[in-house]
Amino acid sequence: MSxxxxxxxxxxxxxxxxxxxxxxxxxxxxxxxxxxxxLIKGFLIVLVAIAVVEWLANRRNAEAIRARVNSRTSSESPAPQPTVSGPPTAG
Incomplete structure (x- = not known):
């Protein structure tokens, strides 16, 4: 619905x-x-209520998009890093 x-x-x-x-x-x-x-008072009150609801919906949608993007970037695993465990030993 538009x-x-x-x-x-x-x-x-x-x-x-x-x-x-x-x-x-x-x-x-x-x-x-x-x-x-x-009539004017009612119209203004309803316009403010609609503006608040639209603002909250846009904010919720933006947060959902941000969460989706963050989940995609966190699911991509970075290249494995070599690990070193302790000092080198003489052989």
């Missing part, structure tokens, strides 16, 4: 939830100015 579709769905659900909660808590606008204030 990012635009996910954001649109989240915007619709979040905005509907915000308006429903506002009405249930008794914030019933009477005048046009009250309606505009309620």
């Amino acid at each position: 990012s635009t579709v996910r954001i649109s769905i989240a915007l619709f659900i979040g905005y509907t939830a915000y308006l429903a909660t506002a009405f249930l808590l008794g914030d019933r606008p009477d005048e046009v100015g009250d309606w505009v204030r309620l």
